[in-house]
Amino acid sequence: MALTRAVKADKVKKLAGDLEGSTSAIIGTFVGLTASKDFELRKAVRGAGGSYHVVKNKLAARAGQGTKIEAALQGLKGVNSVAYTSGDPVALAKALSTWVKDNAEFTFKLGIIDGKVIDVREIAELATMPGKEELFSKLLFLINSPAQRLATVINATGRDLAVVINQGVEREKFTGSAAAAPEAAEPAVAPEADKVAEAHVVESAAGEQPSGAEQPENSTASQGGEAASTDPVEG
DSSP states (O other): OOHHHHHHHHHHHOOOOOOOOEEEEEEEEEESSHHHHHHHHHHHHHHTTOOOEEEOHHHHHHTTTTTTGGGSSSSSSSEEEEESSSSSSHHHHHHHHHHHHTTTTEEEEEEEETTTEEEEHHHHHHHHHHHHHHHHHHHHHHHHHHHHHHHHHHHHHHHHHHHHHHHHHHHTTTTTTHHHHOOOOOOOOOOHHHHHHHHHHHHHHHHOOTOOOOOOOTOOOOHHHHHHOOOOOOO
């Protein structure tokens, strides 16, 4: 039954909406593909984060206009299907290549990645490359490796220091110096202090008077001595 123009327009619009955000696609063809195998193929594509459609060539060409996979959908002939994704193209290629190994009914025609058309050989090479998740894991390992090595060195330094301290304690390396420390002695008197004290003693001795002696009134020591030595005057 031929499709009406309105139905074709709806199919083109729907397929164009599905292809709009796609960045990669793989075009294939098949002969004698059973319903059960078709179901398995769609399941494998979904598992890789993609979608799968059997397309009419002219509708596919119209639907792909303005998308990143437009070049892969132009000039198709025969029976064709398209598996497309906005995610990892390697994952899609791996899933399809694995399924095709056991199902010869399906063969690749061409592919496209970010606007670049690739042939069947390049599709096979794409399937052998590491996927995004694997690349991210390797990149994360490379980023973390220096930090892990630094942490290992820091931890090792701390452990070594703890071992040295523990050995020192066990061998009483940290107690011998404290035990041998001399007892605190009385503070020594500075030579200047001795001289000052001696001067005070001399001054005190010079100023003392004999016990019980009276000081002469209104006279000096020299005047008193002069009067004692003067002879009395004859009358």
